[in-house]
Amino acid sequence: MKIDRRSFLSLGVGAGAGIALSPLPWKLTDDLSIWTQMWPWTPVPKDGEIRYVNSVSTLCRCGCGIKVRKVDDRAVKIEGQEGYPGSDGSACALCMSGIQRLYSPTAIRMPLKNTGTKDAPLWQSVTWDAAIREISEKLGKLRKEGKPQALACISGSDKGTVPALFRRFLQAYGSPNFMSMPSYEDAYEMTLKLMHGTDSAVGFDLENADYVISFGSGILEGWGSSVRMFKAKSAWKDKKVKTVQVDTRLSNSAAKADLWLAVKPGSESLLALGMAAVIISEKLYDKKFADQYTFAFDSWKDAEGKEHRGFKEFILENYSLSYVARATGIEESQIVKIAKEFAGASAPIALCGRGQGNTPGSVHEFMAVHALNALAGNINQKGGVWAMPKDDYIQWDEAATDGIAEKGLETPRIDGAGTEKYPLSKSLPHRLAAIINAAEKSPVEVLLVSGANPLYSLPDSRAVKKAFGRIPFIVSFASHMDETSEMADMILPCPSHLERYEDVPTPAGMIRKVTGLARPVVRPQYNRKNAGDSLILIAKALGGSIAGSFPWAAYEECLEKTFGDKWKTLKETGYITEDFSPPYWDAAFATPSKKFAFMSEVCAGAEKKGGTGAAKPEGEENTFPLLLIPFDSMRLACGPVAPTPFMMKTVSDHMLKGKYTVVEIHPETAQKYGLKEGKNAVLSTPKGEAEVKVHLSRRTAPGIVAMPRGLGHSGPDEYISGKGSNFNELIAAVEDPVSGLDAAWGIRAKLVKA
Amino acid sequence: MDSALIPEGVKRCSFGKFMVFISIVSAVLLWGVYAMLLCWLKGLNQTNMNDYYGFALWIWADLAVIALGGGAFFSGFLKYLVGKDELKNIINYAVLIGFICYSSALLILAIDIGQPLRGWFIFWHANVHSMLTEVAFCLSCYFGVLCIEYIPLVLENRQLNKVPFFHNFAHNLHEIMAVFAATGAFLSFFHQGSLGGVAGVLFGRPFAYREGVFVWPWTFFLFTWSAAAFGPCFTLSLTKLLEKISGKKLVKDNVIELLAKISGWMIFTYTIAKIADTYYWAVVTAPGKGQTLMEFYTGNAFYGIWILVLEVIIGGLIPGLILITNKGRKNKYLLTTAIILACIGVSVNRWVMVLQVMAVPVMPFDTWALYYPSWQEVATTILPVAYGVLLIGISYRYMPIFPQERELNPID
Amino acid sequence: MSAKEQKKAKRFGMVIDLDKCTGCGACMVACMAENNVPFKKDESNKLDSITWMRVFKLTNGKEYPDADVCYLPRPCQHCEGHDGHSPCVSVCPATATDYSRETGIVSQIYTRCFGCRYCMAACPYHARYFNWWDPVWPKGMEKMLSPDVSVRMRGIVEKCSFCFHRYQRAMDKAHLEGRRELAENEYQTACTQACPAGAITFGDLNNPGHAVYKLKQSPNAFRLLERLGTNTKVYYVSEREWVRRAGDNYLAHEKTGQVAAAH
Numbered sequence A: 001m002k003i004d005r006r007s008f009l010s011l012g013v014g015a016g017a018g019i020a021l022s023p024l025p026w027k028l029t030d031d032l033s034i035w036t037q038m039w040p041w042t043p044v045p046k047d048g049e050i051r052y053v054n055s056v057s058t059l060c061r062c063g064c065g066i067k068v069r070k071v072d073d074r075a076v077k078i079e080g081q082e083g084y085p086g087s088d089g090s091a092c093a094l095c096m097s098g099i100q101r102l103y104s105p106t107a108i109r110m111p112l113k114n115t116g117t118k119d120a121p122l123w124q125s126v127t128w129d130a131a132i133r134e135i136s137e138k139l140g141k142l143r144k145e146g147k148p149q150a151l152a153c154i155s156g157s158d159k160g161t162v163p164a165l166f167r168r169f170l171q172a173y174g175s176p177n178f179m180s181m182p183s184y185e186d187a188y189e190m191t192l193k194l195m196h197g198t199d200s201a202v203g204f205d206l207e208n209a210d211y212v213i214s215f216g217s218g219i220l221e222g223w224g225s226s227v228r229m230f231k232a233k234s235a236w237k238d239k240k241v242k243t244v245q246v247d248t249r250l251s252n253s254a255a256k257a258d259l260w261l262a263v264k265p266g267s268e269s270l271l272a273l274g275m276a277a278v279i280i281s282e283k284l285y286d287k288k289f290a291d292q293y294t295f296a297f298d299s300w301k302d303a304e305g306k307e308h309r310g311f312k313e314f315i316l317e318n319y320s321l322s323y324v325a326r327a328t329g330i331e332e333s334q335i336v337k338i339a340k341e342f343a344g345a346s347a348p349i350a351l352c353g354r355g356q357g358n359t360p361g362s363v364h365e366f367m368a369v370h371a372l373n374a375l376a377g378n379i380n381q382k383g384g385v386w387a388m389p390k391d392d393y394i395q396w397d398e399a400a401t402d403g404i405a406e407k408g409l410e411t412p413r414i415d416g417a418g419t420e421k422y423p424l425s426k427s428l429p430h431r432l433a434a435i436i437n438a439a440e441k442s443p444v445e446v447l448l449v450s451g452a453n454p455l456y457s458l459p460d461s462r463a464v465k466k467a468f469g470r471i472p473f474i475v476s477f478a479s480h481m482d483e484t485s486e487m488a489d490m491i492l493p494c495p496s497h498l499e500r501y502e503d504v505p506t507p508a509g510m511i512r513k514v515t516g517l518a519r520p521v522v523r524p525q526y527n528r529k530n531a532g533d534s535l536i537l538i539a540k541a542l543g544g545s546i547a548g549s550f551p552w553a554a555y556e557e558c559l560e561k562t563f564g565d566k567w568k569t570l571k572e573t574g575y576i577t578e579d580f581s582p583p584y585w586d587a588a589f590a591t592p593s594k595k596f597a598f599m600s601e602v603c604a605g606a607e608k609k610g611g612t613g614a615a616k617p618e619g620e621e622n623t624f625p626l627l628l629i630p631f632d633s634m635r636l637a638c639g640p641v642a643p644t645p646f647m648m649k650t651v652s653d654h655m656l657k658g659k660y661t662v663v664e665i666h667p668e669t670a671q672k673y674g675l676k677e678g679k680n681a682v683l684s685t686p687k688g689e690a691e692v693k694v695h696l697s698r699r700t701a702p703g704i705v706a707m708p709r710g711l712g713h714s715g716p717d718e719y720i721s722g723k724g725s726n727f728n729e730l731i732a733a734v735e736d737p738v739s740g741l742d743a744a745w746g747i748r749a750k751l752v753k754a
Numbered sequence B: 001m002d003s004a005l006i007p008e009g010v011k012r013c014s015f016g017k018f019m020v021f022i023s024i025v026s027a028v029l030l031w032g033v034y035a036m037l038l039c040w041l042k043g044l045n046q047t048n049m050n051d052y053y054g055f056a057l058w059i060w061a062d063l064a065v066i067a068l069g070g071g072a073f074f075s076g077f078l079k080y081l082v083g084k085d086e087l088k089n090i091i092n093y094a095v096l097i098g099f100i101c102y103s104s105a106l107l108i109l110a111i112d113i114g115q116p117l118r119g120w121f122i123f124w125h126a127n128v129h130s131m132l133t134e135v136a137f138c139l140s141c142y143f144g145v146l147c148i149e150y151i152p153l154v155l156e157n158r159q160l161n162k163v164p165f166f167h168n169f170a171h172n173l174h175e176i177m178a179v180f181a182a183t184g185a186f187l188s189f190f191h192q193g194s195l196g197g198v199a200g201v202l203f204g205r206p207f208a209y210r211e212g213v214f215v216w217p218w219t220f221f222l223f224t225w226s227a228a229a230f231g232p233c234f235t236l237s238l239t240k241l242l243e244k245i246s247g248k249k250l251v252k253d254n255v256i257e258l259l260a261k262i263s264g265w266m267i268f269t270y271t272i273a274k275i276a277d278t279y280y281w282a283v284v285t286a287p288g289k290g291q292t293l294m295e296f297y298t299g300n301a302f303y304g305i306w307i308l309v310l311e312v313i314i315g316g317l318i319p320g321l322i323l324i325t326n327k328g329r330k331n332k333y334l335l336t337t338a339i340i341l342a343c344i345g346v347s348v349n350r351w352v353m354v355l356q357v358m359a360v361p362v363m364p365f366d367t368w369a370l371y372y373p374s375w376q377e378v379a380t381t382i383l384p385v386a387y388g389v390l391l392i393g394i395s396y397r398y399m400p401i402f403p404q405e406r407e408l409n410p411i412d
Numbered sequence C: 001m002s003a004k005e006q007k008k009a010k011r012f013g014m015v016i017d018l019d020k021c022t023g024c025g026a027c028m029v030a031c032m033a034e035n036n037v038p039f040k041k042d043e044s045n046k047l048d049s050i051t052w053m054r055v056f057k058l059t060n061g062k063e064y065p066d067a068d069v070c071y072l073p074r075p076c077q078h079c080e081g082h083d084g085h086s087p088c089v090s091v092c093p094a095t096a097t098d099y100s101r102e103t104g105i106v107s108q109i110y111t112r113c114f115g116c117r118y119c120m121a122a123c124p125y126h127a128r129y130f131n132w133w134d135p136v137w138p139k140g141m142e143k144m145l146s147p148d149v150s151v152r153m154r155g156i157v158e159k160c161s162f163c164f165h166r167y168q169r170a171m172d173k174a175h176l177e178g179r180r181e182l183a184e185n186e187y188q189t190a191c192t193q194a195c196p197a198g199a200i201t202f203g204d205l206n207n208p209g210h211a212v213y214k215l216k217q218s219p220n221a222f223r224l225l226e227r228l229g230t231n232t233k234v235y236y237v238s239e240r241e242w243v244r245r246a247g248d249n250y251l252a253h254e255k256t257g258q259v260a261a262a263h
């Protein structure tokens, strides 16, 4: 057949039309569009059986109840657990993104041994047997050398069974050097010791308070049990309870308070004492409490007839309205008004402990604030501040000690706590670095770290890093890589917070005992062991009285035995709680006079050592004309646990931009130093320097640089690391003369254009 | 070498010279194609667009070329429907430019969307309320019309025209071209308007929003009007440019002046309407939404009131005034200045209606968002320019675009 | 309840107490976890960071110590516009986003959206986000993905859905139990539940039995950019006048709360 042009064309047209009318192009187009709707590399979440499992969070000290939504054995969502004491149905950003921690590729899956150096670690996985053997051999050798005291431990907390097992281990081993990471709870404990004479934890009946004044406490920044504080704050608003925030910077707590008192930095305690002076001079204090249940409120004569000045006279003489107004920057009339309102309320409460409360602070500041609660007669009362008995569910027999241990335990603590210098304190880990760095050879030869990330969280972290570099053997008990683990010689991996049992002791500030139980929500993913189990294995390997002090086969058995007949309830309901009603004033105090003490003998000496009130920030004003203060945010985790990728998404670009922390300065400061919005600058302090970006804001006063805490992690992954700078690298601890606790609230600084 | 393909009776540069030109432009084109492929394969993260700047540089280019390509439909409208027969001497070129502009616009849209392979959903799941749906339909249809208008030009190539079928086909197409021109004009009136509507209907954006009649905001009419007004200036500019490059006169002055005069009056009247629209918007519409005129032009590093002056006065009123005067049109320099200013004016208008809309904060606590394009965006925006230059070069060389060329440039 | 009332269309919406919101970001994280929102290595450029719920920071612009800040959580406002013509819905050329007359929820059909971003240009609240990148979960972390919400691919737009899947789940349960109506607490969004400050209240704005019905009538209640006629379903409450004023564009002489568009 001859194909002429005409038939060729018609054939072509026909074919075209045919194809167009056939299903082929439509099918192809459809397939194409379906393909673009589900690219093979876009994950498709698997469906499965849905279940909810309740647990309690160990991600921070607050111990909130959580509810985990599961699909088959995958955890997909964490929410608050309804009805859980305190947190009741809510959780904060950290816990809600906790699944990202569970499934993080940076989870440590097996014991790791550093075969490189501390500066350039080389991780090699080893078997559990080998790891335990190596650690116990090291520890056995140390004891043989008669130096059990060269073992030290830094624990994230001093409450609960895991810290108790570490303390016990050190006891049996023969070292007094158990340290727990500091917090404002330590300062409150000291305050109650001095003013009430009791060894107790502070409790706040926030829900029943009808007037609240916070001296820098970040009610909405993570202070106290954060979720409970949020709920309390909203309840105050509904009940029209007046809230006053004393803060140098317009923190979120200040912004949400009914009144913000913008005090000069470091003058919080002066304001408290100034208010006390007004309350006393106007005779607005609780007469019954002052007259019958306090010691030395008025001047008195001792047995030898010597005249002692009372609190009343001391305050009236030293804290005149004009002086306090000048020192704090708050108008006299304002101070009088607040003092009158406070004293006039039926259940006023004054809170102390700056920001999230990660730095303990000055004991005198706490005492000054607590004196206000006492003047209002609101101690151990409804809506007031309570001295709470500490958790006592751990009732183990005393650890057995052999001769080596006994000798070791008699040596003074390396951090100086409980020594002549700081007789009242229990643990001062922030002093460790300087002591190690000053010594010719590190007094700590083996360090155990559990539930803490001291390399990130202790002040002057560069010095801490140097010190840790000098410790011959560090064992880190951790579930994820962090700054401290990076410096370890051996890492013993712990299951993540959703894969293990652990008791959660009563959170800070509660007015009832609440013991929660964290439980495995999903099947453990890797071969990891609870720190308690690792410790039991090490103890057993060491043998002798040490092994004898750890009679449990495993940590779970230890937990079960510890709770005894309460274990069943705890395991079933997830928590046990016990109501508490505080004793009346006649039975509340255990000071020598059995009365409330406004002032303490201990302080009398301290006054000479360093004066009262807030610590003086380090640095010369000439070289460092500005004052650097930190601020906390609920969108960042400031504790040992690094923030999650989801949290990083919430962080404002006024806190972090690219790899730079953004610091806040007043426009006037910016002009003075030639700095511009969003531009880079070098921030330096006597401790270090960091390149930052500046944000101009009227939330801070001229002369202040405000810097967010919680940034600048060096690990564990690209979502977190290398973002911003760690505030702790720029700050130095300032020792409180009474307690030795870190009382630093800021440091002098310089900011120059980069 | 290629002399057999070159139209009879005209002179073209040497093949070698032509190939150098082709190579240079192709290199630029390939750079653009590379950027385009990056956008397709790696996604729009190759651009500097963001969630505030969802429309950016190339969408401006898209709108601008469609406005500038408006010379095609409006010349067609004038020639076939109004009966300005002299325009037959420039209509081929206008159609070519229109074809380039519209094919570029469609290409840009295909790069711009996040899921190009689903692009056809716009037809399949069409939402009649959306101006973009209207744009898509009319734009595609009108592009079809432009193809039909451009095909006879191609078929008139010396060699192709020897094929009887092509010859007849082209001839027949010419016969019914008025029908297509009318259809094209109708479609254009609509899609140019819809493009104006794209911004004008954004009642959540007081900077863009305009009141109007029925479903059409005033920008609907202003865009159609401005495309008709300014498009011919672009045709004229490119004619002047080609004349300059080829060193030959290609279109007679009376044709140029006629088109310039019509364009001038269109621009002049458009500008008056635009001023009225701006005035009403500044005094009634925007304040009704709580914003004042100057809020739109202060508080950022780029958008000052200068841009309004540039658009309306320098790029609108001035060229309009020049072109409506006989003296202005006759003066070579004034004419050139006016048509260039006009092209700038309409381009600035499209810029403002796309990019400034994205930049202006609406929520009182929001901030100005400024943006600069990535090289991939620049390259992809230049891509159609290179493509246009190439197509003009080839078309001019091998097709009888300018009917008066032979007469104006006798070879012997 | 009468049959007629039962048939009445729902208008799900929120009332957010700005005096309670602490800016903690829990709602943002809850939303991300609930809705499989992707995350990138650098999220500090807020112009390309997908946050269906975004908490804005407002300042009163005054000098220290009279300065004040307020946080404003911004989910999609589920605009009703005039008769369901939300700014975004009316412009979407492919009907990939729709206004539901039964629930008042503005939906987003990811598989239909072809990424033209016209809806983003239309939304004055920046509630819509484009997937500029392929979503990538670090190895192993894709285990956290919830099957209730499909994962979105590169090149399309996503936004807050008022956790529509929770509505579906609740409706499924109700239907199984032979009910056609949901109790107020049966359908709550993830952000509402998460907020530790109890700042967000969610419910049917048309239902006098729901808390939002009363709360929205507060003299301190306002909506964002009300005068644009977006007719949103997210109400805000604040006792502070400067905050209420920051919710809309006001001309210098206009009184707070006295201007609103007719629709």
Ligand SMILES: Nc1nc2c(c(=O)[nH]1)N[C@H]1C(S)=C(S)[C@@H](COP(=O)(O)OP(=O)(O)OC[C@H]3O[C@@H](n4cnc5c(=O)[nH]c(N)nc54)[C@H](O)[C@@H]3O)O[C@H]1N2
Binding pocket: A037, C098, C099, C100, C101, C102, C103, C104, C107, C108, C109, C111, C112, C171
């Ligand atoms: N290109 C493309 N298109 C798609 C899809 C796709 O993959 N690709 N997916 C398809 C799929 S799977 C779906 S489900 C659709 C989603 O899209 P549609 O179903 O079209 O709409 P939606 O707004 O998502 O929600 C469903 C509607 O049902 C209403 N509704 C919910 N429950 C009830 C009820 O109990 N009673 C009544 N009367 N109304 C109720 C809601 O208010 C809403 O109006 O999109 C479909 N379209």
Ligand SMILES: Nc1nc2c(c(=O)[nH]1)N[C@H]1C(S)=C(S)[C@@H](COP(=O)(O)OP(=O)(O)OC[C@H]3O[C@@H](n4cnc5c(=O)[nH]c(N)nc54)[C@H](O)[C@@H]3O)O[C@H]1N2
Binding pocket: A038, A044, C035, C107, C108, C109, C111, C148, C149, C150, C151, C161, C163, C164, C165
């Ligand atoms: N935020 C928000 N969430 C929503 C909705 C919403 O509007 N907003 N809509 C809801 C609705 S209506 C729906 S239907 C869902 C949609 O959510 P999905 O049910 O997840 O639907 P798709 O996203 O379309 O994905 C379906 C998946 O099925 C797989 N698939 C396709 N064909 C086959 C096959 O033949 N065999 C197998 N084994 N697998 C196949 C593909 O991998 C594809 O990814 O999302 C719900 N969730």
Ligand code: SF4
Binding pocket: A057, A058, A059, A060, A061, A062, A063, A064, A087, A090, A091, A092, A093, A094, A095, A096, A225, A226, A227
């Ligand atoms: S405060 Fe937040 S991180 Fe801590 S336990 Fe509670 S929810 Fe978890």
Ligand code: SF4
Binding pocket: C020, C021, C022, C023, C024, C025, C026, C027, C028, C055, C071, C073, C194, C195, C196, C197, C198, C199, C200
């Ligand atoms: S969770 Fe509540 S308090 Fe926190 S930012 Fe969101 S709305 Fe505000």
Ligand code: SF4
Binding pocket: B204, C075, C076, C077, C078, C079, C086, C087, C088, C089, C106, C122, C123, C124, C125, C126, C127, C128, C159, C230
């Ligand atoms: S807030 Fe934006 S995305 Fe949501 S409905 Fe309104 S216009 Fe649409």
Ligand code: SF4
Binding pocket: C091, C092, C093, C094, C095, C096, C097, C112, C113, C114, C115, C116, C117, C118, C119, C120, C156, C157
């Ligand atoms: S980006 Fe998607 S949802 Fe938005 S207008 Fe375009 S197609 Fe519609």
Ligand code: SF4
Binding pocket: C030, C031, C032, C034, C035, C052, C053, C075, C076, C159, C160, C161, C162, C163, C189, C190, C191, C192
């Ligand atoms: S309603 Fe649901 S989707 Fe919307 S912001 Fe809240 S959690 Fe996210």
Ligand SMILES: [Mo]
Binding pocket: none
């Ligand atoms: Mo569906």
